[in-house]
Amino acid sequence: MRIAKPPLRTSVVHGCRVLGDAGLRITGYPSGPTLVRGVEAMCDRDGRPVELRRGIVAICRCEHSRITPFCDGTHRFVPGFDEPSGREPRAMDGRS
Numbered sequence: 001m002r003i004a005k006p007p008l009r010t011s012v013v014h015g016c017r018v019l020g021d022a023g024l025r026i027t028g029y030p031s032g033p034t035l036v037r038g039v040e041a042m043c044d045r046d047g048r049p050v051e052l053r054r055g056i057v058a059i060c061r062c063e064h065s066r067i068t069p070f071c072d073g074t075h076r077f078v079p080g081f082d083e084p085s086g087r088e089p090r091a092m093d094g095r096s
C-alpha cells in the first residue's frame with residue numbers, strides 16, 4: 001500500500017520562493033522580518049537554492065541585512081523601519 005504525501009505549497013515572500021507542506025505559515029512583523037514556518041526548501045531572489053538549517057526562517061523586509069535573504073537584526077538601525085507601529089503581526093498566507 002502506498003501512502004500519499006501531503007501536497008506541497010509554494011509561496012513567494014519578498015521575492016524568495018519557499019516550499020513547504022500544509023504546515024507552511026507566513027507571518028509579517030510590522031517592525032521586523034517576515035517569519036516563515038514549516039519551510040522545506042527555499043530559493044533566494046535570484047532563484048538560487050538556499051541552505052536551510054531549520055524549518056523556520058526570518059526573511060529580511062528592510063533590504064539592509066548583510067546575510068540576505070535572511071534578517072540579521074539590522075532593521076533595528078534603519079531609520080523609520082523599526083518604529084513601534086502598534087500593529088500586530090499579520091498572517092500573510094490567508095490564515096489567521
Ligand code: FES
Nearest residue numbers: 060061062071075
Ligand atoms: S528585516 Fe531584519 S535585517 Fe532586514
